[in-house]
Amino acid sequence: MATKHKVIIVGTGPAGLTAAIxxxxxxxxxxxxxxxxxxxxxxxxxEVENFPGFINxxxxxELMDNMRKQAERFGATFKTGWVTNVKTESxxxxxxxxxxxxxxxxxxxxxxxxxxxxxxxxxEKENFxxxxxxxxxxxxxxxxxxxxxxxxxxxxxxxxxxxxxxFADEVTVIHxxxxxxxxxxxxxxxxxxxxxxxxxxxxxxEVLSTxxxxxxxxxxxxxxxxxxxxxxxxxxxxxxxxxxxxFLEDKVELDQNxxxxxxxxxxxxxxxxxxxxxxxxxxxxxxxxxxxxxxxxAALDVEHYLEGETTLDWSQSxx
Numbered sequence: 001m002a003t004k005h006k007v008i009i010v011g012t013g014p015a016g017l018t019a020a021i022x023x024x025x026x027x028x029x030x031x032x033x034x035x036x037x038x039x040x041x042x043x044x045x046x047e048v049e050n051f052p053g054f055i056n057x058x059x060x061x062e063l064m065d066n067m068r069k070q071a072e073r074f075g076a077t078f079k080t081g082w083v084t085n086v087k088t089e090s091x092x093x094x095x096x097x098x099x100x101x102x103x104x105x106x107x108x109x110x111x112x113x114x115x116x117x118x119x120x121x122x123x124e125k126e127n128f129x130x131x132x133x134x135x136x137x138x139x140x141x142x143x144x145x146x147x148x149x150x151x152x153x154x155x156x157x158x159x160x161x162x163x164x165x166x167f168a169d170e171v172t173v174i175h176x177x178x179x180x181x182x183x184x185x186x187x188x189x190x191x192x193x194x195x196x197x198x199x200x201x202x203x204x205x206e207v208l209s210t211x212x213x214x215x216x217x218x219x220x221x222x223x224x225x226x227x228x229x230x231x232x233x234x235x236x237x238x239x240x241x242x243x244x245x246x247f248l249e250d251k252v253e254l255d256q257n258x259x260x261x262x263x264x265x266x267x268x269x270x271x272x273x274x275x276x277x278x279x280x281x282x283x284x285x286x287x288x289x290x291x292x293x294x295x296x297x298a299a300l301d302v303e304h305y306l307e308g309e310t311t312l313d314w315s316q317s318x319x
Contacts, residue, residue, distance in 0.1 A: 005031045007302050008095060008105040010083050011244070013042065014288045015278025016111035017067040018295030019302075024074035026303055031105075032071070032078045033097065035112075042288060049141065051288055063288075088251045088271045107273045107305060109298045110252075110260055112244035114279040114286070116237060119151065123207035124235075131214025132207060132235045136160035137287065143168045143234045149217055151204055152238035153177060158186040160238045165195040172197040172230055174204055174219060199230065207235050243280050252276075259283050267298040275301050 007023055009016045009032045016032060023030040042048065042060035049057040058066075068078070079097070087094040092104040116134035118124060124132055133139040136150070140163060148168045150161045153175035164171045173190070178201040180187050190196050201222045208216040208229075217230045243258045253261040253270035260269055260276040267275040277294035279286050 002094065002102040002104045004092060004104045004106075005029070006105070006306065007031075007107045007109065008033060008093075008103065009109045009111060010095075011035070011110065011112035011278070011280070012064070012068070013111060013113050013278055013291060014064075014067065015113075015280075015291040015295035015298070016109065017064065017071055018292040019109050019111065019277060019299040020071035020076040021067065021074060022296055022299030023302065024071055024076040026299070027075070028303070028306075030071075030076050031103070032076055033083055033095075034078055034080055035082055047142075048138075048288065050138065083247055086247065086251050088274060091273055093273065107275070107302045109267075109302060110245075110248070110269070110274065110276040110280055111278045111291075111295065111298070112280050113291075114241040114243040114259070114282075116241050117239045118237065119204055119239070121204055121206055123209060124237075127207055127209050127214050127235070130209065130212055131233060132237070134237045135286070136163050136236055136238070139234070139236075140164050140167045145169055146233035147172070147231060148234035148236060149174055149199075149230060149232045150236045150238050151175070152240075153180040153182060154238070154240070155182045155186045156240065157238035158182045158190040160236055161190055161196050162193060164236065165193055168234070169195065170197060171195055172199055172232070174199045174202055174217070174230070176203050176222065177201060199228075202228070241279070241286070245280060255283070257283070267294055267301050273305060275305075 006028050007030045009019055009030050012034045020030050020032050042064050047057050048060050081097040083095050084099045085096040092106050093108055095103050144167045146168050147170045148164055149172045150157055151174045161171050161173050202219040204219050206218040214235050219228050245258050255261055260281040262276050262281045267277050269276050275298045277298040278291040
């Protein structure tokens with residue numbers, strides 16, 4: 001017989017753990033299903049300096065561990081495993097864990113996040129957090145007065161390159177094609193910035209490091225086959241994200257890129273009783289603090305859904 005729960009949170013990270021804290025404090029006894037990387041992408045981040053409340057910063061793993069312990073303190077329970085199937089046709093929802101175990105839930109919060117796309121070249125993942133980054137907004141501050149590269153040719157790459165010029169002395173954009181995919185307005189803005197250099201029609205083949213920090217990038221010219229070394233202190237990937245929603249296909253409304261669609265201003269999905277928070281539904285911000293905020297929203301939405309309320313009474317919130 002399947003184990004029954006009021007609410008199951010699928011995924012951790014700042015969104016899922018914040019939802020767990022709020023729901024546990026409300027005596028909802030949430031069960032959190034954490035995958036093979038509990039805590040999400042922040043567990044791979046060495047230093048977090050922009051999460052409010054930590055004057056001297058905090059490491060990503062420490063921040064996630066603190067949030068997990070806080071949720072456990074109020075009664076949240078955790079289970080390691082993958083959700084391989086969800087039956088959303090009726091309530092309670094039926095979830096399959098690791099392809100065999102069946103559990104039931106009156107409500108579900110999806111907080112499985114979105115994973116940054118990688119080039120999968122030598123030295124890339126090995127130097128993540130040591131000069132390799134997937135978030136200029138998060139890590140740009142560390143490169144004041146230094147040289148960095150940005151890989152990508154779309155709007156996000158142009159935006160990240162322009163942002164990094166606030167700190168770095170030189171930003172080189174590496175793109176595998178001779179033409180950029182970014183909108184003309186974003187291209188023009190980047191091309192007018194004299195701090196931005198261009199390495200177009202070139203493929204990154206390796207990220208180099210010296211004394212445990214990124215020191216250079218090897219690229220190959222697609223036309224000539226000539227190899228080149230670009231010296232750099234930072235390597236920023238801006239080739240997009242993939243939302244972790246494969247198990248939700250045909251179960252809930254997703255947008256064309258696979259992100260969970262939510263009702264504006266809420267965390268409600270197309271399935272009553274199913275909610276989504278964090279990067280899995282955020283195509284714009286992708287910050288720890290915004291993810292945590294939507295985790296709070298999801299917890300509030302779940303509480304009021306279970307109480308049968310159609311409108312939120314914020315005076316009776318979980319605070």
